[in-house]
Amino acid sequence: MIEIKDLHAKVEGREILKGLNLTINPGEIHAIMGPNGAGKSTLSAVLAGREGYEVTGGSVTFEGQDLLDMEVEERACAGLMLAFQYPVEIPGVKNVYLLKAALNAQRKARGEPEIEAPAFMQLVREKLKFMKMDNSFLHRAVNEGFSGGEKKRNEILQMLVLEPKLAILDEIDSGLDIDALKVVAEGVNSLRAANRSILMITHYQRLLDYIVPDFIHVLADGQIIKSGDKSLALELEEKGYDWLLEGTA
Numbered sequence: 519m520i521e522i523k524d525l526h527a528k529v530e531g532r533e534i535l536k537g538l539n540l541t542i543n544p545g546e547i548h549a550i551m552g553p554n555g556a557g558k559s560t561l562s563a564v565l566a567g568r569e570g571y572e573v574t575g576g577s578v579t580f581e582g583q584d585l586l587d588m589e590v591e592e593r594a595c596a597g598l599m600l601a602f603q604y605p606v607e608i609p610g611v612k613n614v615y616l617l618k619a620a621l622n623a624q625r626k627a628r629g630e631p632e633i634e635a636p637a638f639m640q641l642v643r644e645k646l647k648f649m650k651m652d653n654s655f656l657h658r659a660v661n662e663g664f665s666g667g668e669k670k671r672n673e674i675l676q677m678l679v680l681e682p683k684l685a686i687l688d689e690i691d692s693g694l695d696i697d698a699l700k701v702v703a704e705g706v707n708s709l710r711a712a713n714r715s716i717l718m719i720t721h722y723q724r725l726l727d728y729i730v731p732d733f734i735h736v737l738a739d740g741q742i743i744k745s746g747d748k749s750l751a752l753e754l755e756e757k758g759y760d761w762l763l764e765g766t767a
């Protein structure tokens with residue numbers, strides 16, 4: 519699905535990613551953990567094509583295409599989607615409008631006609647119900663006045679409607695109460711498919727009890743310094759990061 523080789527990136531002139539390598543195959547779920555400031559969100563921003571992040575070396579291949587050469591919209595239409603750590607509020611744009619516009623942009627890129635209004639409403643209502651969200655969320659401005667947990671649910675709602683090939687979840691568990699964490703995890707688990715991959719950034723092993731990853735990686739100082747299976751998260755919970763950082767030094 520995606521192959522990241524020796525990726526280097528700068529933010530505000532400072533090198534944050536320092537030779538990062540990661541390969542994710544279709545159907546796999548990978549989790550990235552690591553100390554604050556290690557570059558985890560920078561990685562997701564670079565993959566999504568966010569402005570202000572300068573790639574200074576390396577390559578990223580997404581389904582055989584050079585991802586770094588694609589515009590943000592092209593990346594989205596090709597099936598890459600990022601759930602933000604801090605979802606943005608878009609005053610004046612209704613949630614339902616954003617979902618429909620995004621879905622139709624995707625369909626257009628695939629040469630498909632726009633979705634018919636009744637089919638769209640049926641799809642969206644079904645996904646809202648799955649996320650245990652009230653229909654009124656459709657007619658509110660995107661994320662405006664949403665609680666922290668509601669914003670995170672809304673990010674997953676977008677994913678359920680848009681069905682990305684590669685879903686990147688940046689700290690989707692932060693700010694969620696216990697019940698909301700389960701709902702969000704169920705949403706993410708329902709995305710699991712043989713032709714879809716998920717990359718989750720998290721600080722807590724707790725999320726990984728609900729969404730069990732195939733691989734866990736530790737990102738520190740701009741590089742992946744250790745990879746393992748889900749048992750690595752338990753080891754990190756117990757020992758912290760110092761033992762790994764000392765080993766690297």
Ligand SMILES: Nc1ncnc2c1ncn2[C@@H]1O[C@H](COP(=O)(O)OP(=O)(O)OP(=O)(O)O)[C@@H](O)[C@H]1O
Nearest residue numbers: 529530534552553554555556557558559560561570
């Ligand atoms: N726009 C920016 N301007 C200046 N520095 C930035 C910017 N974005 C990121 N950085 C710096 O890059 C480093 C990596 O940040 P990043 O958000 O990628 O870390 P992280 O691993 O996601 O951390 P956390 O676990 O705390 O969310 C930090 O030192 C941060 O201050």
